[in-house]
Amino acid sequence: MNARLTTSTTQKIALAIILISSQLVALPSSQAASKGWRYWGYFQSAPGSTTWKAAMTGPTVDIEDGAVEGWSFVFSSDDVPSVAPKTKPSFASICGKTKSDPDTKRIGLVIEFGSAAYAPKGEKVQKTIVRCVTTAKGSQGIDVLGQVIKVRSASSGLICGLNGFPKKECGVEITTPASLLKK
Template sequence: MIPVASANAAEKGWRYWGYYQAAPGANTWTAAMTGPTVDIEDGAVEGWSFVFSSDDIPSTPPSVKPNFASICGKTKADKDTKRIALVIDFGAKAYAPKGEKIKKTISTCVRTAKTSQGIDVLGMAVKVRAAKSGLICGLNGYPAKECGSEIATPASIKK
């Protein structure tokens, strides 16, 4: 007998920190299918968005477009470091953890060592809480305690 997917498979999903990237010169987000322990180039834009998704690919990129010039334009290049634009979007009220207030989106330019990876850039800008597995659980205290929680699909975002 072939197992059949449950009719209510899309009734649940997960809320978690989705990781996005935009290569130097790019103006659209791409969901990063690897963790933030990857090398990034000077001029890149890193994005984090607290998302709700019923599959493995984050569904909602940061609300701020990846625009290196507008975020890092005033930060001069030098030969010893690299500049990475960083956008952190704290998501929507529809799937915010109960009792928690959504924080304001962060857009900042991070000057870092040439060898820095995505996780280093993130840690230079905000406080990071991660699980032992490496999953990013919270940024600047949001969410306060949970980590990649499965929840019922919020009625306001059901299709």
């Protein structure tokens, strides 16, 4: 599936991620401990890197051949995004068998659906998706994602659902699940 978004939509996505970031960081610590947000966190690993880095610009950026893109459904009360995918961003293991082509680029993609501890009520956490995506040289992160799964976004551009998870909500504030509270 190839779901290309317009420049206007991709700009809205980047703005929405930045807005959520500033809202989460600005919370008083007393409130942050009792509440937080569940949303799709976006991570990147540059070619040759073996660690995730939180992507604060949103998926409307150019990515290089050999990069790995990561998405993780997270719960966070103090940082955006706070929980990187558990799957290591190893381009060699994800795309090692995919031959390079001068007309395209290869991007590793990891999508993790989070924990049952903070999944929306009645929704089942899906299995992790790990794929090597061959895409056009000009593709951005959102293009790579859209080639693999269905993407649902808010009118602001915020990524709300991937592969139908969660079904309806979009970056909602919830009470911190008991299993995540520090004892």
